[in-house]
Amino acid sequence: MTWSPTHGDQFEPVPYRPARMPADETLANAAALRRRMDERRSVRSFSPDPVPEQAVLDAIAVASTAPSGAHQQPWTFVLVSDPAVRKQIRTAAEAEETVSYDGRLGEEWLTALRPLGTDAIKTHLTDAPFLIVVFQQRFYLEEDGTTRKHYYVDESVGIAVGMLLTALHVAGLSALTHTPSPMRFLGEVLGRPRNEKAFAVIPVGYPADDCMVPNLRRKSLDQVLVRV
Numbered sequence: 001m002t003w004s005p006t007h008g009d010q011f012e013p014v015p016y017r018p019a020r021m022p023a024d025e026t027l028a029n030a031a032a033l034r035r036r037m038d039e040r041r042s043v044r045s046f047s048p049d050p051v052p053e054q055a056v057l058d059a060i061a062v063a064s065t066a067p068s069g070a071h072q073q074p075w076t077f078v079l080v081s082d083p084a085v086r087k088q089i090r091t092a093a094e095a096e097e098t099v100s101y102d103g104r105l106g107e108e109w110l111t112a113l114r115p116l117g118t119d120a121i122k123t124h125l126t127d128a129p130f131l132i133v134v135f136q137q138r139f140y141l142e143e144d145g146t147t148r149k150h151y152y153v154d155e156s157v158g159i160a161v162g163m164l165l166t167a168l169h170v171a172g173l174s175a176l177t178h179t180p181s182p183m184r185f186l187g188e189v190l191g192r193p194r195n196e197k198a199f200a201v202i203p204v205g206y207p208a209d210d211c212m213v214p215n216l217r218r219k220s221l222d223q224v225l226v227r228v
């Protein structure tokens with residue numbers, strides 16, 4: 001069951017024969033998921049209520065099924081529940097975000113964010129029962145210090161995070177893709193090795209009873225689809 005990365009070893013081809021799903025079932029599943037995913041919203045205001053930990057672990061396992069460059073799975077998910085560590089992360093994130101919102105982002109960026117109403121106060125970092133801190137493994141680091149290149153790291157981790165957000169939502173949990181910037185403090189607070197770079201912080205939980213979200217609309221399929 002457990003597999004560790006090896007380098008240059010051949011994977012033996014094995015048959016892949018998933019049962020062909022009847023077309024009506026395919027259509028029903030696709031339409032149901034489309035409706036379900038259109039209900040997903042980024043949540044910034046969380047209830048402190050606990051969530052079933054196994055559901056979060058399952059979602060992380062789903063994320064780790066993502067395709068990755070050379071199947072190197074260049075990701076680490078740090079699951080933070082310790083309130084003291086969440087507080088430490090919030091304090092550090094708010095210090096950086098205050099500088100950002102006070103001008104570091106620049107006028108164009110601040111104008112783009114204004115409709116969303118975000119600010120430097122990050123209550124989600126201490127209110128949500130879990131934070132999933134996602135790290136990219138920029139390269140592979142052996143215990144003896146040997147390094148090997150990883151490929152398509154941004155793409156691979158981005159896909160994995162998309163699958164994580166989907167899995168959490170389908171499980172009935174809410175999340176936020178939070179990117180405090182710069183994120184270097186996350187590796188320091190969490191004691192991550194030098195090959196890892198923080199990619200996003202994902203608070204997970206239930207929305208607060210008084211949670212509000214911006215009344216945003218999504219592009220229609222026509223607006224995002226080009227058929228050739």
Ligand code: IYR
Pocket residue numbers: 097113118119120178179180181
């Ligand atoms: N990282 C900041 C700012 C921010 C940037 C974008 I682009 C957003 O879509 C939302 C926020 C923050 O987390 O507030």
